[in-house]
Amino acid sequence: MEDCISTSALLTTDGVPLKQSLKKAERKNKLRAFLLVFPLLLFIIVTFVMPIGDMLFRSVDDSQINGVFSNTFNEYKKWDKEKDVLPPEEVYKALFEELAYGEKIQIGRALTRMNYSKSGWKSLIKTTSREIKKAVKKDELPNNYKEFLISANDKWADPTFWYAMGQMVNNTTPIYYWNALDRTYDQDQNVVMQDEKRRIYIKTWIKTLKISVYVTIFCLILGFPVAHLLANLPLRYSNLLMIFVLLPFWTSLLVRTTAWIVMLQQNGVINGILVWLGILSDDGRLQLVYNETGTLIAMTQILLPFMILPLYSVMRVIPKSHMRAAQNLGAKPATAFWRVYLPQTIPGMSAGGLLVFVLAIGYFITPELVGGKDGKLIGHWIAYHLKTTLNWGLCAALGAILLGVMLIFYWLYNKIVGIDNIKLG
């Protein structure tokens, strides 16, 4: 049977079965196609997948400190907090040894990490290390390590430092995520709310989302008529108007932000005009900048072109005859607009809305300058921890949450509007 099939199979001129030959050619093509996109793939892996992977890894990674204090942490886990107020002698001994013989730079990095769990770790470890080094140099190892450490710094008798150590004793930890949501661990590693005076992140998250949504809505309200006008004017007028949209778009972000400060401040242009017109009294000048209002106004103006441009390019190709046809068929202008014109602009609104929202949620420099007391967004805290406290774990957790929020919105958008419905022109 098989012979019969193989002999009856189609052969190419050089005697190879056609199927095989086709497969070979196809494989070649596939390989060629793959090789063509390979640089792009590599580029995406190196510049996109790996950094995000690294960020996600850092947001849970605690291995550095566990490498430095492995014995201490092992002994620590045996401590029965119910029975003893302070950890047993073995913990103190292991800590003494790891501080005495550990690598200085690794300890330095570990103590930056320790300070995130409780303020004061840095100087506690440093003063203790100094005493330990002295003792080791003189070859005077203590008989009782607990007493030695407590005499070196009495904070070693303070159980709160020991409780804080419990946050670090595992190679991976969710603590950075909890911190990013104003939560921390209590002495038994239960998740509890952060001290009320320090709760700042949840509030900032809500503010970031709120301002991003508002900015998107305001951009849509302001951008829609402008885009409509641009799309329907004769070309020579619309080109001129387009320049008014593009000129600020090309202007430096810092210049525009600073211009808004000049406009909005209490002795600035807007307050000046309102007082001159008698709408405001001289003492009743509005606080329009260095707060949330300032952030909202400046961001709306700065992000407006990102809404107008996609809307314009979609509106430009909607035939004018559609509106006329609808009205011919008896629709009132409002109905025709609502049921015929508006649905056709949805791809542009979607593209603009998504662009503005995504840009707004991670905005940094404008809120930083005009935000003042309460107009700063989550980007402020990411930058702060990146630069000042070096708490990259918390940075990564904040970044990962931001990414997650963005994905949720994307998913919601896809459910409601559909991602195929997006169009940039």
Place this chain on the structure above:
Amino acid sequence: MSKFTKAFLFASIIFAPFVANAVTVASWGGAYTESQKKAYADTYSDPSSIIFENYNGGLGETRAQVESGNVTWDLVDVLPADAITGCDEGLFEDISDEIASMGVPGPNGESIAEDMENNGLNYHSGWDCCVPQIFWTYVVFYDPDAFPGEKPDSMADFFDVEKFPGKRGIHTWADGIIQKALVADGVEPNAVPTVFANQTGAIDRAFEVMDKIKDHVVFWSAGSQPLELVKSGEVIMAVAYNGRVGAANLAEGENFEYIWEGQVLDQEYLCLTTGAPNRDAAIDFMMHASSPESQAEQAKYITYGPMRASGIPIIEANEPWGPGGVDIMPHMPNTPERLKVSIVNDPQWWSDNGAEISERYSAWMGN
């Protein structure tokens, strides 16, 4: 000069930034970096071998460079808390031996460490990787024209909105203002760091004092903003970097008054990055930049004070030291009598507590 040398000189000026073994210094930019270029690089034996790059402070980029092994900055200009952390973490290289053996001594043979102790500062062991540069300060200033009658002259006045009604400009981070608040509450300026370190409740106390002005505050976040705020009348007085106020007075013809009491002195250090590509040349430049003469020279271009105590007498002896024949001492933050009413930032305490306080300060601002 032969044609060839001229051409060579021209080429070396044009291509100076591309010289392979040039020492790269990361600094804060603006007038501050300009003053460093003039005072340190232009007076150096080979000015073209020094390149300045701007950065925005903090250790983030340095750590990224050292961790990735791709170090491009030889030297970084940092705040003292970052100097300590960077040295502890090994981001900066411990060169205490080189500093001791190669540092330019003062006029009486003082080492760099001794010279700093003459300021009443303890030379901290964490600064083994760095050489000192300048004192800068958070100082309160005002436009005297805005006060026809009595003028404010103390921290108590700054925090007293009944005596001096009007808004105050303060910064959106905590370190200067919460220390000034304790001075307004009667603590000796010099004692403020120890009060924070040793008294429980000192932070609460500072926040209570700040509550008094909270409704009368405009918060700023960029160094140029407080000057704009005072000039435009948006606020009646503001906390600012003294170098900015000095520049406005000296170069822009302003007539701002300082309130030196309760000024918060902080320091600047130049640190050697671990794995710096031009390590030896960088160390040589560090020693030049930290000499008393270089530090005094810098005061010509920006009103920050030399950190080496022996820099001050050089300025005093040669007044008018400032540009265009003006006296610079009235603008120096660290004369002996001003040091007496100053708070000297304790970088170790801030690197312990900075994160917690800044979260708390933000919560306070937003409520």
